[in-house]
Amino acid sequence: MSADRKPTDFEMAVYQATRGVPAGKVTSYGRLAATLGRGTARAVGSALARNPFAPEVPCHRVVRADGALGGFNGATEGPELARKRRMLEQEGVRFDAAGRVRPETMV
DNA sequence: CACCTGACATAAT
DNA sequence: AATTATGCCAGGT
Numbered sequence: 670m671s672a673d674r675k676p677t678d679f680e681m682a683v684y685q686a687t688r689g690v691p692a693g694k695v696t697s698y699g700r701l702a703a704t705l706g707r708g709t710a711r712a713v714g715s716a717l718a719r720n721p722f723a724p725e726v727p728c729h730r731v732v733r734a735d736g737a738l739g740g741f742n743g744a745t746e747g748p749e750l751a752r753k754r755r756m757l758e759q760e761g762v763r764f765d766a767a768g769r770v771r772p773e774t775m776v
Numbered sequence: 777c778a779c780c781t782g783a784c785a786t787a788a789t
Numbered sequence: 790a791a792t793t794a795t796g797c798c799a800g801g802t
Contacts, residue, residue: 702784711796713798713799715781716783731783
């Protein structure tokens with residue numbers, strides 16, 4: 670089994686940017702990458718996947734650019750994703766019939 | 777140092 | 790509208 674490694678500078682930047690996302694709103698992986706001016710959606714996703722600062726860092730407020738939930742707690746589907754969706758709904762985020770976040774909810 | 781994997785994005789089919 | 794293929798960067802082995 671692999672031991673936890675210390676967060677890299679890039680990952681730290683991602684966590685910090687994620688902290689700035691207000692409740693009731695969501696951002697996308699690519700949006701964060703653009704804000705950081707560094708890396709891409711893939712890199713951001715990898716960083717959030719190992720987010721050691723939950724729940725201080727609201728990684729559940731980060732979704733895909735097309736409105737899909739993305740992943741949560743290392744899983745891209747299953748009960749973990751359902752939890753993520755409930756948390757967002759609880760914060761006031763609205764979903765459509767296809768299970769995608771409404772565009773107006775995305776910052 | 778080279779290769780592989782991954783909570784993505786976008787264009788094409 | 791949904792699925793497939795290609796490209797992206799960063800981290801791990």
